[in-house]
Amino acid sequence: LGKYFRIDTRLLSTIEDTLIASDLGVELTDILIDRLKKIDRRESANLAEILKTEIKSLINSEISINETKTKPRVILCVGVNGTGKTTSIGKLAYRFRTQGKRVMLVAGDTFRAAAYEQLKIWAERSGAEFLGNPKGKDPSSVAFDAIKSALVKGHDTVMIDTAGRLHTKSNLMDELAKIKRVIAKQIPDAPHDIWLVLDANTGQNGIVQAQEFLKTVGVTGIILSKLDGTAKGGAVLAIHHKLSIPIRYLGVGEQIDDLVEFDPGNFVDALLK
Amino acid sequence: MLEQLQESLGKIVKTLRSEGKITENNIRDTLRSVRRSLLEADVNYKVVKEFIDNVQAKAIGITVTKSLTPGRQVVKIFNDELTRLLGAKQYHLKTASMPPTVILLAGLQGCGKTTFAAKLALMLKNQNRKPLLVSVDVYRPAAMQQLEILGKQIGVPVFSDESKVVKRATEAVEFARKQHLDTVIVDTAGRLHIDKEMMKELDALKKNLKPQNILFVADGMTGQDAVNTAASFNDQLGFDGIILTKMDSDTRGGAALSIVSVTGKPIMYIGTGEKPENIEAFHPDRIANRILG
Numbered sequence: 058l059g060k061y062f063r064i065d066t067r068l069l070s071t072i073e074d075t076l077i078a079s080d081l082g083v084e085l086t087d088i089l090i091d092r093l094k095k096i097d098r099r100e101s102a103n104l105a106e107i108l109k110t111e112i113k114s115l116i117n118s119e120i121s122i123n124e125t126k127t128k129p130r131v132i133l134c135v136g137v138n139g140t141g142k143t144t145s146i147g148k149l150a151y152r153f154r155t156q157g158k159r160v161m162l163v164a165g166d167t168f169r170a171a172a173y174e175q176l177k178i179w180a181e182r183s184g185a186e187f188l189g190n191p192k193g194k195d196p197s198s199v200a201f202d203a204i205k206s207a208l209v210k211g212h213d214t215v216m217i218d219t220a221g222r223l224h225t226k227s228n229l230m231d232e233l234a235k236i237k238r239v240i241a242k243q244i245p246d247a248p249h250d251i252w253l254v255l256d257a258n259t260g261q262n263g264i265v266q267a268q269e270f271l272k273t274v275g276v277t278g279i280i281l282s283k284l285d286g287t288a289k290g291g292a293v294l295a296i297h298h299k300l301s302i303p304i305r306y307l308g309v310g311e312q313i314d315d316l317v318e319f320d321p322g323n324f325v326d327a328l329l330k
Numbered sequence: 331m332l333e334q335l336q337e338s339l340g341k342i343v344k345t346l347r348s349e350g351k352i353t354e355n356n357i358r359d360t361l362r363s364v365r366r367s368l369l370e371a372d373v374n375y376k377v378v379k380e381f382i383d384n385v386q387a388k389a390i391g392i393t394v395t396k397s398l399t400p401g402r403q404v405v406k407i408f409n410d411e412l413t414r415l416l417g418a419k420q421y422h423l424k425t426a427s428m429p430p431t432v433i434l435l436a437g438l439q440g441c442g443k444t445t446f447a448a449k450l451a452l453m454l455k456n457q458n459r460k461p462l463l464v465s466v467d468v469y470r471p472a473a474m475q476q477l478e479i480l481g482k483q484i485g486v487p488v489f490s491d492e493s494k495v496v497k498r499a500t501e502a503v504e505f506a507r508k509q510h511l512d513t514v515i516v517d518t519a520g521r522l523h524i525d526k527e528m529m530k531e532l533d534a535l536k537k538n539l540k541p542q543n544i545l546f547v548a549d550g551m552t553g554q555d556a557v558n559t560a561a562s563f564n565d566q567l568g569f570d571g572i573i574l575t576k577m578d579s580d581t582r583g584g585a586a587l588s589i590v591s592v593t594g595k596p597i598m599y600i601g602t603g604e605k606p607e608n609i610e611a612f613h614p615d616r617i618a619n620r621i622l623g
């Protein structure tokens with residue numbers, strides 16, 4: 058395209074700042090800016106819409122979200138420290154309960170102070186059954202006991218909370234792999250979902266987190282928490298673009314109903330506001 | 331292969347011959363890659379721009395050391411300048427003229443305040459101080475219990491009376507005074523800087539406690555938004571020092587530069603793990619190296 062017909066570079070630079078400020082990262086921002094560079098100048102009035110379309114096109118809504126029909130459906134929640142795993146499990150339990158499901162929450166965090174007590178309160182709030190071992194040391198044995206119990210009692214959904222862990226700690230990542238193996242031994246194909254909880258405030262390290270958790274245990278979905286703050290959570294787009302992991306839910310507050318299903322259109326609109 | 335080698339050698343020789351001084355031209359590529367590296371490290375883009383402009387202004391006209399290329403020289407200047415910026419100010423905990431000293435912790439949800447409260451308490455205990463912990467997080471399920479458990483683990487008393495936030499904190503101070511405990515560490519609930527009611531609560535705590543120290547706890551893996559939250563907490567509450575947590579991860583830690591740059595406040599300690607012992611003094615040169623990658 059001739060130089061005089063391309064979008065004004067200052068406009069592109071403003072857009073670039075917006076994307077970087079939203080934590081999309083340099084790599085994904087470059088990809089998007091390169092696409093915009095190819096646009097005819099006469100389209101500049103539509104630039105906001107074009108940008109929205111381009112970002113939305115990055116989100117592959119075709120990735121099959123196969124919700125297992127087996128009972129119980131086992132969901133493992135993982136992620137680094139403090140991202141909102143325990144709280145998100147409480148919100149999800151409430152959501153599934155409103156869908157008429159019988160839910161069991163499992164205190165798989167046997168390490169952190171008051172983790173058991175914290176999840177127990179969420180189970181009470183959401184009307185889910187609770188299983189844990191207040192003196193428990195081994196998350197794999199807690200998971201084992203929970204699945205055994207859920208199979209007997211006929212729960213629809215079992216959600217297993219795990220301790221926050223840095224992907225750089227190999228012993229902790231090994232522990233997670235073991236929890237998965239123990240679950241799989243009891244129910245083939247389980248856990249049916251492994252959801253990585255990411256904090257919307259997290260920058261580029263979120264991409265590394267997703268890569269490592271994907272490599273160690275597999276990740277079937279992402280929950281992006283704390284979107285009620287001012288962070289845009291753009292790193293989740295870079296993760297989705299690189300690793301094709303579906304974005305399932307968004308955490309938008311600390312209350313039990315502060316969870317919404319991910320909608321690409323709404324997410325992109327909020328991103329560019 | 332040989333052509334490439336000859337071409338790059340030619341470039342270097344040409345650059346060294348041309349003037350032996352740093353010019354805009356001979357560091358253009360280096361500036362671009364430093365910018366990219368800082369953004370990848372999560373330094374806020376406005377902070378990056380300002381930082382690069384300042385360093386560039388400082389660097390232009392400097393004579394290049396014989397053993398370095400202009401590019402390498404400017405990277406060294408960046409490292410030195412980043413170290414200088416990060417370490418420019420230092421903050422040491424102030425003690426009250428009349429004990430107890432009060433330390434108030436604040437920050438976003440999940441950044442590591444409660445864990446840091448225990449780390450700080452253990453550190454003070456090992457310095458032969460007599461700390462008292464109190465959590466005024468009446469919101470998060472089992473938050474107060476979490477601090478009680480940590481207190482037991484490190485052998486530091488935890489005040490657990492009264493359920494109203496401000497009263498609980500002031501009673502803790504009163505308890506410390508009566509029991510001759512010299513420092514009260516107040517752990518608060520995580521909150522958003524845009525939550526008016528919760529920021530009002532912090533203000534009420536500040537007015538009633540008149541803490542000698544207010545520390546802003548921030549997650550080391552925070553991205554671009556670090557400038558917004560830090561500036562907002564500093565504008566609304568005002569803090570004396572910064573704690574950067576979870577630095578045992580492989581996060582580059584660019585939030586450190588963002589927060590220091592936008593608030594002018596110094597980083598005091600970093601969290602390097604989940605245990606009460608995992609607190610370290612802040613070393614600007616190490617963090618500078620890490621951010622620059």
Ligand SMILES: Nc1nc2c(ncn2[C@@H]2O[C@H](COP(=O)(O)OP(=O)(O)OP(=O)(O)O)[C@@H](O)[C@H]2O)c(=O)[nH]1
Nearest residue numbers: 138139140141142143144221283308309310439440
């Ligand atoms: N504002 C906001 N806060 C949230 C959200 N989700 C979780 N939180 C808060 O974030 C903090 C940490 O949440 P947790 O559920 O304990 O996080 P976690 O990942 O289980 O933490 P660890 O188990 O210690 O790794 C709590 O204060 C929650 O209330 C959200 O969507 N919005």
Ligand SMILES: Nc1nc2c(ncn2[C@@H]2O[C@H](COP(=O)(O)OP(=O)(O)OP(=O)(O)O)[C@@H](O)[C@H]2O)c(=O)[nH]1
Nearest residue numbers: 138139439440441442443444445520576601602603
């Ligand atoms: N690896 C690592 N984990 C940390 C560090 N500091 C805190 N954590 C972990 O981060 C998670 C959150 O810590 P908390 O102390 O509960 O955070 P908080 O700020 O009090 O959370 P809220 O009260 O909910 O806002 C826990 O799993 C801690 O063990 C650190 O320096 N390194």
Ligand SMILES: [Mg+2]
Nearest residue numbers: 142143166221
């Ligand atoms: Mg948890």
Ligand SMILES: [Mg+2]
Nearest residue numbers: 443444467473
């Ligand atoms: Mg806390």
